[in-house]
Amino acid sequence: MSKDWLIFDLDGTISDPKDGIVRSFNYALQAFGMPARPEAEIAAYIGPPLDQTFIQLVGSHDPGLIQMLVAQYRERYAEIGYRENQLYPGIPSVLEQLAASEQYRFGVCTSKRADFAEKILEMFGLREQFEFVSGGDIGVEKWQQLEGLRREGVISQQAVMIGDRAVDITAGQRNGLQTAGVLWGYGSVEELSQVAPTYLFEQPAQLAQLE
Known part of the structure; x- marks a missing residue:
């Protein structure tokens, strides 16, 4: 796909x-x-x-x-x-590599409030890499954030949801998206394997395999 x-x-x-x-x-x-x-x-x-x-x-x-x-x-x-916050090594370079392919558009979907997420991305000099930042709030589930982005035409059915916890993967799956689990965060290989993401990566550089 x-x-x-x-x-x-x-x-x-x-x-x-x-x-x-x-x-x-x-x-x-x-x-x-x-x-x-x-x-x-x-x-x-x-x-x-x-x-x-x-x-x-x-x-x-x-x-x-x-x-x-x-x-x-x-x-x-x-x-x-x-x-x-501390930026994971390898993230800036793989974002640059993926951007250079001119195949993708980038967005952020986080349970964190959007203004906090914006500040963090700006602190690392990464905000301009992302076309939007979708933040959560009390009572809002991540799958609902993705559902809203799809309903409003911000993202398409061909989007890939990338995250380190099962909630990221199931949110993407609930919206019919491909998913990528990452193992440098807080979700274990057992947690992520149980929800069967489309891709499972151990290091940020491996995100380049999405090309």
């Missing part, structure tokens, strides 16, 4: 967000008198929307509490957390 759009997840795919995310989650938890959690525990949740992660961390579905925790998280993340 031909491909025309490459749609990238952000966290765990383009950049490593662990430091900023872990510190911002713990900032929010401690603001409400809850204990900080180990880095490894929080890192396991990187990828899905914030509200879903807080529900898992605190064991509560109370919408008021979850909303306040998300707001507290974003308070720190907006000032400090987004700047604690």
